Amino acid sequence: MFRIALYCPALLLLMAGITFAADYKGPNSLVASPDGKLLYVLNYDSAEIAVVSLENNAVLKTIPVPAQPSGMALCTTAENMFVTCGSDAGKIVVVNLASGEILKEVAAGHSPCAPVVVPSAQKLFVCNRFGKDTAGNTAGNVGVYEIPSLKLIQTIPVIREPIAAAVTPDGKTVFVNNFLPNDPSDSFDVASEVSAIDVAGGEVKNIRLPNGTSSLHGICVSPDGKYVYAVGILARYALPTTQVERGWMNTNALNIIDVDSKSWVNTVLLDDVDLGAANPWDVTTSKDGKKVFVAVAGTHELCVINTEKMLQKIFSLPKTIEEAKAAGTYDTRGTYSSSISSDIQNDLAFLVEIKKRIKLPGKAPRSVVNVDDHVYLGMYFSDTVVDVDLYAPGKPKTTEIALGPAPEMSAARKGELAWHDASLCMQHWQCCASCHPDARMDGLNWDLLNDGMGNPKNAKSMLYAQRSVPAMWQGVRASAFYAIRTGFRFIQFSVPDEEICTNIEEYFKSLKPEKSPYLVDGELSESAKRGKMIFENEKIGCTACHPGPDFTDRKGHDVGTRNPYDKTDIFYSPTLCECWRTGPYLHDGRYKTMKEVFTIGKHGDAFGADIESLSDQEISDLAEYILSL
Numbered sequence: 001m002f003r004i005a006l007y008c009p010a011l012l013l014l015m016a017g018i019t020f021a022a023d024y025k026g027p028n029s030l031v032a033s034p035d036g037k038l039l040y041v042l043n044y045d046s047a048e049i050a051v052v053s054l055e056n057n058a059v060l061k062t063i064p065v066p067a068q069p070s071g072m073a074l075c076t077t078a079e080n081m082f083v084t085c086g087s088d089a090g091k092i093v094v095v096n097l098a099s100g101e102i103l104k105e106v107a108a109g110h111s112p113c114a115p116v117v118v119p120s121a122q123k124l125f126v127c128n129r130f131g132k133d134t135a136g137n138t139a140g141n142v143g144v145y146e147i148p149s150l151k152l153i154q155t156i157p158v159i160r161e162p163i164a165a166a167v168t169p170d171g172k173t174v175f176v177n178n179f180l181p182n183d184p185s186d187s188f189d190v191a192s193e194v195s196a197i198d199v200a201g202g203e204v205k206n207i208r209l210p211n212g213t214s215s216l217h218g219i220c221v222s223p224d225g226k227y228v229y230a231v232g233i234l235a236r237y238a239l240p241t242t243q244v245e246r247g248w249m250n251t252n253a254l255n256i257i258d259v260d261s262k263s264w265v266n267t268v269l270l271d272d273v274d275l276g277a278a279n280p281w282d283v284t285t286s287k288d289g290k291k292v293f294v295a296v297a298g299t300h301e302l303c304v305i306n307t308e309k310m311l312q313k314i315f316s317l318p319k320t321i322e323e324a325k326a327a328g329t330y331d332t333r334g335t336y337s338s339s340i341s342s343d344i345q346n347d348l349a350f351l352v353e354i355k356k357r358i359k360l361p362g363k364a365p366r367s368v369v370n371v372d373d374h375v376y377l378g379m380y381f382s383d384t385v386v387d388v389d390l391y392a393p394g395k396p397k398t399t400e401i402a403l404g405p406a407p408e409m410s411a412a413r414k415g416e417l418a419w420h421d422a423s424l425c426m427q428h429w430q431c432c433a434s435c436h437p438d439a440r441m442d443g444l445n446w447d448l449l450n451d452g453m454g455n456p457k458n459a460k461s462m463l464y465a466q467r468s469v470p471a472m473w474q475g476v477r478a479s480a481f482y483a484i485r486t487g488f489r490f491i492q493f494s495v496p497d498e499e500i501c502t503n504i505e506e507y508f509k510s511l512k513p514e515k516s517p518y519l520v521d522g523e524l525s526e527s528a529k530r531g532k533m534i535f536e537n538e539k540i541g542c543t544a545c546h547p548g549p550d551f552t553d554r555k556g557h558d559v560g561t562r563n564p565y566d567k568t569d570i571f572y573s574p575t576l577c578e579c580w581r582t583g584p585y586l587h588d589g590r591y592k593t594m595k596e597v598f599t600i601g602k603h604g605d606a607f608g609a610d611i612e613s614l615s616d617q618e619i620s621d622l623a624e625y626i627l628s629l
Contacts, residue, residue, distance in 0.1 A: 024413070025050070025403045027378030027385060029071055030369040034078050039369070039376055040097070041385060041403060042072050042083070049081065049095065050403050054371060057387060057401045063100040065093060070113040073124070075147075084112040084126060088515040088522070092126060092150060106150045109143055110517045114164050120171035121199050122147045127162035127176060130517045130581065132627070142176060142197060156202050158195040164218050168259055169225040172199055175257070177216040177230055181443040185458050185589025186563070190237070190444055192216040194230055194255075196262045205262045209255050210345050212237055213267075214442045215434070218282035218368075221259065222307070223289040228257035231280035231294055233434055233442075234267060234345065240447040240454070244493045245274070247348060250430040252277045254294065254305070256314070266314050267345040270294060270303050270355070276429030277303060277357065278422030281366045295365035295377050298422030298431045302358040302365065302375060302388055309354045317341045358396050360386050364420060381417045383407050415507030418500045425492035432487065432504070435459050439511055441582055445589055449490065451476045455565045458589035461582050464550055464575050466508050473587040475556055475572045481505050513578040518628040531625030534618055541609040542622075551576035551629060560606030561586050580627040594623040 026045035032038070032054075041050040049063040049072070067085035074081055080103060081095045090112040094104040109128025116125040124145040133139045140162045144154040161179035168175075176195040183190045191213040196205045209216070209230075216232035234253040241249055247269070256265040270277035278298030285292050285307070292310075294303040317324075317340055324330035324339045331339045338347045362382030369376050375388040385401040409417070418424060419439065422431040435442050436459060445456035451474045458473075465471065465480035477483040484504050488496035518528065535542045545553050558569040571587045585591045586601070597603045598619045602611050614622065 023405070024407050025383040026380055027383065027403060028069075028366055028380060030367045030376055030378050030385070031072055031074055031081070032369050032371045032376075034074075036371045039371075039385065040072065040074075040081065041378060042069050043403065044068055044070070046404075047085075049083070049097075051097070052385060052401060052403075054374075054376075054387075057399060059401075059403060061100070063095055063097070065095065066102065066105070067091065070111070071115050073115040073117050076117065076119045082115045082117065082124060084108065084115050087111050088517070088519070090128065092124075092145070094150070104150060106145070106152075109141060109155075111140075111514075112143070114162070114176075116165045116167050116174055117147070118167050118171045118174065118199055123153075123199065124150065125165060125167070125174050125197070125199075127158075127165055129161050129163055129179075130514075131157075132517050132580075133157055139182070140178075142174070142195075144202065154202050156197055156204060158197075158204065159193050159206060162195070163216070164230075166219045166221045166228065167199075168221050169223065173197065173259065173262075174199060175219060175221065175228050175230075177219045177232075179216055179437075181214055182592065183443070183584070184592055185443060185445040185584050186456075190214075192232060194219070194228065194257060207257055207262060207264055209264060210234060210253075210267050212444070213253070213255070214444060215279070215437045216255075217280060218284075218295070220284050222285055223287065226259055227265070227311075228259060229283050229285070229292055230255045230257065231270075231283045233279070234269070235435075235442065235444055237444040237446055237456070241449060241491060242453075244426050244429050244491075247271055247276065247429055249491075250276075250278070250434045251348070252280050252296070252298075253345070254280070254283070254292065256311075266341060268310060268314070268350055269345070269348055270296065270351070271348055271429070272352075272357075273348045275427055276422060276425070277301065278425070278428055278430050279420065279434060281364075282368045284368050284370055286370050287372075291370075293368050293370055293375050295368040296357075297364045297366050297380070298420060298434070299428050300360050300363055300365065300379075300423070302360060302368070302377060304356045304358065304375075304390070305351065306354050310351065313350070313354065314341065314344060317344070358388060358398070360388070361398055361400050362386055363417060381407075381409075381413075381420075411503045411506040412510040413507075415500075415503030415505065416510075418504055419507055424488070424494055424497075424500070426494050430492065432492075436462055439463070439508070443584065443589070448472075450486065452567050455567055457587050458584065460574065461578065462508055463511050463513055463578055466505065467550055468552065468572075468575065469554055470572065473571050473574075474568060480508065514581070516578070516580045516628045518580060518624060524628055525624060527621045527624040528628045529625075530618075531621035531623065531628075534614070534622045535625050539610050540614070540622075541604060541607065545573040545607070546576050557607060559604060561588075561601070561603070563588055563590070576626055576629050579629065594627055595619060598622065 024045035025043040028044045029042035039052040090108040111129035114127040142156045159178040160182040163179040164177040194207045212235040219230040281297035282295040292305040362379035364380040365377035367378040387399040389397040419432045439462040441459040447456040471477040471480045485496045552573045552575045556570040
């Protein structure tokens, strides 16, 4: 398996601004030693590498790292480990695995993660999840470092929140998952993309995935170098949320990309017809490439897929209805089976008898690695590694490896687990994090029924939700705490448990904003300082609806943003805190950038603001300030 570096699943928690007790381990990445005798476990919460013996399934030692870690990759000699750490003051450290000594430490970008070593080029690729570009987008980038000096030699812009990466066996291409879509949410096609980076020159080709792809987590390359596998959610956001059965709202997918052409092949669903496989988090293959292993975090499972049968079935289907009719294979009965290749992404039965789902002890597998006949998964909320012996007599055997004492969870930690636990949903299709990853947003518009049907709205961040009263864009819920309970009842179609809801309340209260990439050394840039003066100018009037410290007056206003589908002119002012990461903007997500809110939308004009009087530079300064909050 040629995924040299694992991605940064628990960096999602770091981005949520949550600090937990040191008693938690929080395994978020796994790397096996080349000889298969050791497993290196990156523990986010305790900021350490645990070295586990696979001969006796025991922790041999732990190696501290200087900040909460997000990803790791072995150097070419396997003597040292590259570890990405931190958030706005991100860094890369080189750890000697024998001595535990930090050999080198260099600065990285905002929220570095997913380090990937390319031995043939002597380069280290690191995803910097957050950043900014000249157009005003909050777009991450990939830093390229020379090995062994770790000198930064190139910074490559990608689309949005690069969070996982994998290199091809020939060392020519690094594939990067962009976590969220970067489209206006009111478009007809909204989807995350995979960026293919040429190692030699740094050129980028972006590969668009099916409409509704979001929360794009783990990625790997097949050992033969032919295919890329990337896991994420395939949301059915264009449908009203009237039910959850059969993946009506969210399905969970394995995306397949052709390496040579750098193009999308197809997308298969990990779910069953009546049982979701929610929130796939990591993916790897067997050494021979005959199996794909997916860590399914929301339902606490390992999904094992027969690669040969899957690919054979995909390529056996005709591409058009005409071809299917000519072959006599077109299904006119309205069943769920696929007649043509474009049907596959909607076929919940496509992998029947091709995949196997294995229930795991513990909660939230967020990393997976294969060693011989065993698959190892890091269980984030259980502080364990689960060893799955695939060929044990009778059936796969699971063994838990404790990374420390069983954690005593706080209410906030229990609430965070519930937020990510799809077993609380009817048929296990989704969890709260399916639409609100990191307790933020998925970049999609959803047609919830709490304000009528046919008027979709952009998913909102939960940051400061406990202080946003009333809740929702139209203020239809008395509070976010009330919305938690109605969310279980009307979105997950389950009976809300009061203790679980109270724990989620505590999780909300624990959320803290991440520092904006628009800040310079933690302070406003000169442009943002000028923008602050414009923001506070009574003639422009921004503070009328967005006063500090939360930058919302918690009131409804008509600011001229009603669209043809809306049933009202009144929308409640959202907080502007951390809005640099919550685009697209307005209640229907019609604008990709904050500058567009003012240049195209003339936001505030209908409320008396004199936006027309601002020059292009002043609008840029105003946007810079708002994106710095």
